Amino acid sequence: MTNFEITYQLSIDPNGIVRNGTPYDFKLNPDTYAWMAELYRHLKIEYPKFHKMDHLCKLAFLGVELLKESVDCTSFDKDRVALVFENSYASLDTDQKHQKNVQSQKTSPAVFVYTLPNILMGEIAIRNQWYGENLFVLNDEFDVEGWKQTATTLLKANKADVIIGGWAEVLDQHFDLRLHMIQRR
Amino acid sequence: MELIEELKEKLIEQLNLEEMKPADIANDAPLFGEGLGLDSIDALEIIVLLDSHYGINVSNPEEGKEIFYSVETLANFITKHRS
Amino acid sequence: MKVFITATGVNSAIGTNVNECLLALTQERSGLGSCDIFDYKSLHVGRVNQSNDELRERIGLPNENWPRTALLGLLAAQEAFKGNSDSSVRKGFINGTTTGGMDLTEQHYGRPEEARKADGWKVVATHDLGVVTALIAQQLSSFDYINTISTACSSSANSIMLGARMIRNGSLDQVLAGGCDALTSFTINGFKSLMIYANDVCRPFDQHRLGLNLGEGAGYLLLENEKSLASSGNTALAELTGWANTNDAFHQTGTSEEGTGAKLAMIRALEKSGLAAEKIDYLNAHGTATNNNDKSEMAAIDAVFDHVDFSSTKGFTGHALGASGGIEAVFSMLSLQYQQAWVNKNLNESLNEGKIDPLGSDLPKKINHVMSNSFGFGGNSTSLIFTKN
Numbered sequence A: 001m002t003n004f005e006i007t008y009q010l011s012i013d014p015n016g017i018v019r020n021g022t023p024y025d026f027k028l029n030p031d032t033y034a035w036m037a038e039l040y041r042h043l044k045i046e047y048p049k050f051h052k053m054d055h056l057c058k059l060a061f062l063g064v065e066l067l068k069e070s071v072d073c074t075s076f077d078k079d080r081v082a083l084v085f086e087n088s089y090a091s092l093d094t095d096q097k098h099q100k101n102v103q104s105q106k107t108s109p110a111v112f113v114y115t116l117p118n119i120l121m122g123e124i125a126i127r128n129q130w131y132g133e134n135l136f137v138l139n140d141e142f143d144v145e146g147w148k149q150t151a152t153t154l155l156k157a158n159k160a161d162v163i164i165g166g167w168a169e170v171l172d173q174h175f176d177l178r179l180h181m182i183q184r185r
Numbered sequence B: 001m002e003l004i005e006e007l008k009e010k011l012i013e014q015l016n017l018e019e020m021k022p023a024d025i026a027n028d029a030p031l032f033g034e035g036l037g038l039d040s041i042d043a044l045e046i047i048v049l050l051d052s053h054y055g056i057n058v059s060n061p062e063e064g065k066e067i068f069y070s071v072e073t074l075a076n077f078i079t080k081h082r083s
Numbered sequence C: 001m002k003v004f005i006t007a008t009g010v011n012s013a014i015g016t017n018v019n020e021c022l023l024a025l026t027q028e029r030s031g032l033g034s035c036d037i038f039d040y041k042s043l044h045v046g047r048v049n050q051s052n053d054e055l056r057e058r059i060g061l062p063n064e065n066w067p068r069t070a071l072l073g074l075l076a077a078q079e080a081f082k083g084n085s086d087s088s089v090r091k092g093f094i095n096g097t098t099t100g101g102m103d104l105t106e107q108h109y110g111r112p113e114e115a116r117k118a119d120g121w122k123v124v125a126t127h128d129l130g131v132v133t134a135l136i137a138q139q140l141s142s143f144d145y146i147n148t149i150s151t152a153c154s155s156s157a158n159s160i161m162l163g164a165r166m167i168r169n170g171s172l173d174q175v176l177a178g179g180c181d182a183l184t185s186f187t188i189n190g191f192k193s194l195m196i197y198a199n200d201v202c203r204p205f206d207q208h209r210l211g212l213n214l215g216e217g218a219g220y221l222l223l224e225n226e227k228s229l230a231s232s233g234n235t236a237l238a239e240l241t242g243w244a245n246t247n248d249a250f251h252q253t254g255t256s257e258e259g260t261g262a263k264l265a266m267i268r269a270l271e272k273s274g275l276a277a278e279k280i281d282y283l284n285a286h287g288t289a290t291n292n293n294d295k296s297e298m299a300a301i302d303a304v305f306d307h308v309d310f311s312s313t314k315g316f317t318g319h320a321l322g323a324s325g326g327i328e329a330v331f332s333m334l335s336l337q338y339q340q341a342w343v344n345k346n347l348n349e350s351l352n353e354g355k356i357d358p359l360g361s362d363l364p365k366k367i368n369h370v371m372s373n374s375f376g377f378g379g380n381s382t383s384l385i386f387t388k389n
Helices: A034-042 A048-052 A055-070 A092-103 A119-128 A144-156 B002-014 B040-054 B061-067 B071-081 C018-026 C052-059 C068-080 C102-110 C113-119 C121-126 C129-140 C155-168 C185-193 C226-232 C260-273 C291-304 C321-338
Strands: A004-013 A016-019 A081-087 A134-138 A162-171 A174-184 C004-011 C091-096 C145-149 C174-181 C217-224 C238-247 C282-284 C369-376 C380-388
Touching: A004 A055, A004 A144, A016 A055, A034 A055, A055 A092, A055 A119, A055 A162, A055 A174, A081 A119, A081 A144, A092 A162, A092 C102, A092 C185, A119 A134, A119 A162, A119 C238, A134 A144, A134 C129, A134 C238, A144 A162, A144 A174, A144 C155, B002 B040, B002 B071, B040 B061, B040 B071, B061 B071, C004 C018, C004 C068, C004 C226, C004 C321, C018 C321, C052 C068, C068 C102, C068 C129, C068 C174, C068 C217, C091 C129, C091 C155, C091 C321, C102 C113, C102 C185, C129 C145, C129 C174, C145 C155, C155 C174, C155 C217, C155 C238, C155 C321, C155 C369, C155 C380, C174 C321, C217 C226, C217 C321, C238 C260, C238 C321, C260 C291, C260 C369, C260 C380, C282 C321, C291 C369, C321 C369, C321 C380
Parallel strands: A081 A134, A081 A162, C091 C145, C091 C174, C282 C369
Antiparallel strands: A004 A016, A004 A174, A134 C145, A162 A174, C004 C217, C004 C238, C174 C217, C238 C380, C369 C380
16 A cells, blocks of 8 residues: 655744744734735745735745745656645635626726636646646635545546645635645655 | 836736836837736736726737737827827 | 446536437537626627526425525536435535636625625625535435535536546545536626627637637536446446546646647546547537637647547537536537537637537537546646446
8 A cells, every 4th residue: 555645734824834843934914915925035936927916826826835945846747746725715805806896897807817716726837837637625624634535536546646735715814824745655 | 208107107016017117117128928928818907907097998909919019019009099 | 446427417508407408419509699697788698598586496495595506506416316325325426616606696795885794704605616515415415525626617527537536446436526607797707808708609619719608507427336336226328437637837817829738638538548549439629719728729639639520519508617517528428328429519610720620510420439628727627538338
């Protein structure tokens, strides 16, 4: 029986960033989302498209960038990195903005683009040129065992070598990322 | 010239070009592809901008290709069509 | 472990059940019509020809204020799933949707601000995706596993794929899989803002296509393994033999010129089924009729096939977003069952960039293997392969 293990864990929420159980040295002020651009600069990322993303995509994107800081992802087979994410609000944070735009008859295509939760996986795939499977699932709350089960299903089916994902949720001032990586050992 | 400067500021704001300042955008530099790296969604946002700020209606994004080539071509188009 | 398909359920602009849809497909009759709602009377949409009241009556819930997405979903789900009393059969329901309860959410936003505040955000959230699945599930059976997938326009194809995989790895014996989506002002506005909503009827794979028409509906397959078949007594209509999902990794809404994700999905699905490309007797393409999708899907089809009989059925139904993969899975099943490939409606002049032309009329032929493509925003690309039993 092949063993699959979670090899990486990261959380970002209003209390801060914790990577593999250790607080990450970056102070975020949860009152506004300015910390996202600050973290982007802190990580010395050069990817102007970041600034066009909605908060949900930025959150997941930054999580993966933090992962890449401590894990060498360049050795991964780009066709065999799969993304499995879940949350409960889908893209409601941006849905609200689009709905307001519709009502004031000022629809913005750049907002509408983000009214789907799976776009966050698209952004990560584009950034890293990962062509593997993507799955976005809706759940009431995050259950890491449940996530692990879904991720393991993909690994067992030999669809991927690495699964990156977990819980990514943003609604108004609430944000919560639980990023995990699971690998074939 | 005023229009060109105004456009640069509006583009930076509307397209979330956070790392750019108006001075970074050359009047004749390509906005798409190699230049500023704008994409199809940005083109659509520029169409929205033309409509909301200048009252100009571009109904076919394909038309936009030449009009949106640079800030200069965009300004020329606006000057010509502004109501 | 084999994955059999034993029942189907569907509704779309061309019919409110499998037989009505089959009739329209064989009569080459499109369901696209003028938009009857919102401020978009000039647009064409593919609406399911039933009011919410009629739908409530049909599904036997005359008093429930469900989102339309759930009403459409339950109608198709009831057709595909007749229940299974054998408690040793592990049952799953996997539902794909993107609009969820958006029609009710739109009503919520239309309310005065005070009333909206009293509703609270969670009300809107519970009208969203997962709740639609739960509403449908509780009317059908007690399931051992329920899941909601939202990967844009490939949502229900991905539900079917996950269902097949869970049967294949022994987690479940019987899975109802597919998806549902309803027309909303939210999505019509959005696609208009992307300037890919046609002013006319949509013309998939046409040289002069002007964009898509949105549609709505639901489509489900009942997937079973041999153990489940033994207790349900159902007859296997076909087998799901291939599936794959990839990411195009190119752009949020646009697809790459060469259709990288699409090509990879089709190739991997073929590998999974062990079939050579020439064995595919009919390909139900995604074919939304947007300039971008059809061009890149055509490039991918050209790269994978020397020749294939293919069409998009979106000229019949419009693009039902998250439901389209489920609806087209049922159309692919009908193709196997009735040995006919479906016409590519509204085609005047074929997209000549492809070596292969879409079907100009329904084509009766021997059909053993059908491939169905579903692609979504975010680069999400899925191909499924159905094989005659």
